[in-house]
Amino acid sequence: MKRYSIILYIILSVAIFFVVIDPKYQEVQELREIKQRNDELLDKAEELKRKRQELTDRYNSITSSEREKLSKLLPETIDNIRLQLNIDNISKNPEYQLELQSFSFSGDIDNKAEDINNRVIDSSGKKYGTINVSFNFTSSYPVFKKFMSDLEDSLRIVDIRDFSIASSGTSGQIYNFSVSLDTYWLR
Numbered sequence: 001m002k003r004y005s006i007i008l009y010i011i012l013s014v015a016i017f018f019v020v021i022d023p024k025y026q027e028v029q030e031l032r033e034i035k036q037r038n039d040e041l042l043d044k045a046e047e048l049k050r051k052r053q054e055l056t057d058r059y060n061s062i063t064s065s066e067r068e069k070l071s072k073l074l075p076e077t078i079d080n081i082r083l084q085l086n087i088d089n090i091s092k093n094p095e096y097q098l099e100l101q102s103f104s105f106s107g108d109i110d111n112k113a114e115d116i117n118n119r120v121i122d123s124s125g126k127k128y129g130t131i132n133v134s135f136n137f138t139s140s141y142p143v144f145k146k147f148m149s150d151l152e153d154s155l156r157i158v159d160i161r162d163f164s165i166a167s168s169g170t171s172g173q174i175y176n177f178s179v180s181l182d183t184y185w186l187r
Contacts, residue, residue, distance in 0.1 A: 072155040076186045078131060080105045083156065083183060087133070090150050096143040100135045107131040107182070127186065132161060134180040140173050141165075151181075158183045 062070070075082075084103050091098035107130045139147070144165075151158060161180040168174045 069155055073157055075156075078129065078185050080131065080133075083131070083133065086154060086156060087135070087151065090154060091137065091147060093147075093150060096139060096147060098137045098139055098143070098147060100137050102134070102136045104134045105131055106134075128184045129186075130182050130184055132180060132182050134178070136176065136178045138168055138174060138176050141175060144175070144177050148179075156183055 088100055091100050137147075148160070159182045161182050163177060163179045166176045166178075168176050
């Protein structure tokens with residue numbers, strides 16, 4: 001009888017193990033894994049919080065005049081009117097008094113207003129938009145070089161896409177210039 005009771009206890013123990021203990025053990029293992037993932041996420045959240053605070057402190061250390069320069073360098077909106085005024089102001093330098101003509105804009109200016117307000121990133125993943133600006137003027141070549149140098153030294157980032165020079169037909173010293181440049185804005 002003892003032998004049967006020992007076998008019965010062993011069978012009962014095995015049954016209790018597979019029916020009660022093992023499922024609970026598996027459940028505890030899953031909970032441990034979830035806890036470990038949550039701890040990792042909490043650590044990452046703390047790291048991001050520290051990084052955010054660091055960036056906020058760095059941003060707050062920038063003076064308002066430096067912020068203004070940064071917004072001119074890479075504005076947060078397209079603002080093609082201000083861009084045209086900036087280029088026009090450079091052209092009005094007393095040294096050369098250029099008359100800019102045929103301003104035209106193309107590129108990312110067709111974005112919807114809600115895209116601009118929500119800073120939607122386009123399908124290419126770019127976090128900035130590009131605007132192409134084209135204009136014409138007549139001047140001498142040295143004045144053209146000086147104007148382009150002043151345009152390059154302005155705060156707004158511009159990349160000259162192309163330019164062309166044609167004879168104005170009046171004198172050998174005066175030319176018609178066509179300039180096409182790209183400038184950028186944050187999305």
